[in-house]
Amino acid sequence: MRGPSALPRDNGELVFAAPWEGRVLAMAIGVVQSLDLAWDEFRRRLIAEIAANSGRPYYECWLAALERLAIELGALRPEELGELSSSAGRSG
Amino acid sequence: MRAAALEALLTEKGLVSPEFIDSIVAAYVNDIGPMNGAKVVARAWVDREYRQRLLADGTAAIAELGFGGPEGEHMVVVENTPEVHNVVVCTLCSCYPWPVLGLPPNWYKSPPYRARMVREPRNVLAEMGLDLPESVRIQVWDSSAEIRYLVLPERPRGTDGMSQEELAALVTRDAMIGVARP
Numbered sequence: 364m365r366g367p368s369a370l371p372r373d374n375g376e377l378v379f380a381a382p383w384e385g386r387v388l389a390m391a392i393g394v395v396q397s398l399d400l401a402w403d404e405f406r407r408r409l410i411a412e413i414a415a416n417s418g419r420p421y422y423e424c425w426l427a428a429l430e431r432l433a434i435e436l437g438a439l440r441p442e443e444l445g446e447l448s449s450s451a452g453r454s455g
Numbered sequence: 456m457r458a459a460a461l462e463a464l465l466t467e468k469g470l471v472s473p474e475f476i477d478s479i480v481a482a483y484v485n486d487i488g489p490m491n492g493a494k495v496v497a498r499a500w501v502d503r504e505y506r507q508r509l510l511a512d513g514t515a516a517i518a519e520l521g522f523g524g525p526e527g528e529h530m531v532v533v534e535n536t537p538e539v540h541n542v543v544v545c546t547l548c549s550c551y552p553w554p555v556l557g558l559p560p561n562w563y564k565s566p567p568y569r570a571r572m573v574r575e576p577r578n579v580l581a582e583m584g585l586d587l588p589e590s591v592r593i594q595v596w597d598s599s600a601e602i603r604y605l606v607l608p609e610r611p612r613g614t615d616g617m618s619q620e621e622l623a624a625l626v627t628r629d630a631m632i633g634v635a636r637p
Contacts, residue, residue, distance in 0.1 A: 389480050389483075
């Protein structure tokens with residue numbers, strides 16, 4: 364979609380600073396749908412991650428919150444995330 | 456890359472697919488954004504009954520125009536008047552009404568905005584380019600997991616002959632957050 368009513372980008376800021384940020388957002392939406400959860404299940408973990416790491420880039424908080432959600436609901440085992448899980452587990 | 460590793464794992468488990476992720480990203484980049492909220496505002500400017508429905512039940516009235524989904528479940532629309540100016544913040548994180556505004560701009564997510572807008576809104580608004588007369592009361596709304604706010608700006612003077620589409624083009628994202636006026 365292009366034109367005067369097209370993009371958030373028209374307001375002078377990119378929606379995503381890097382492609383991985385958009386993919387993390389989409390992954391969170393997808394996992395919440397696949398597990399048939401309320402969106403709030405994700406959101407409260409995001410709030411916790413942001414509260415615990417005020418200087419951390421925003422979408423890194425998303426990533427950590429999503430890892431935490433997947434592990435806490437048993438969708439992933441901590442060891443599957445390998446060394447990633449230690450960084451996710453450290454916060455909060 | 457950590458995000459790519461997680462995507463591979465979640466794909467393997469069948470929780471997401473690359474096609475699903477592509478489609479969501481495309482939707483947020485192309486189709487979901489402030490232009491949706493602008494249509495809501497423009498409709499409220501020209502249709503008195505719609506405006507009343509919008510102020511009474513934001514979620515339902517916004518859904519009438521086909522907008523809804525994650526982060527749009529509990530919408531409250533707050534109306535600017537000559538006496539009151541509304542502005543929205545999320546002090547906890549970055550709660551924001553995605554279906555009508557898209558994803559939040561970086562400044563909305565920044566700790567200084569989140570902390571200062573509550574304490575000294577008049578100063579923060581002035582720094583962002585919106586100088587309000589002392590006679591205008593500023594009402595700050597703190598978004599939460601329960602409620603998402605959208606500001607209904609005042610219709611600008613001199614727009615009587617404009618169509619709904621022309622009006623929508625005047626409505627900016629910042630005006631619907633309350634840090635600007637159309």
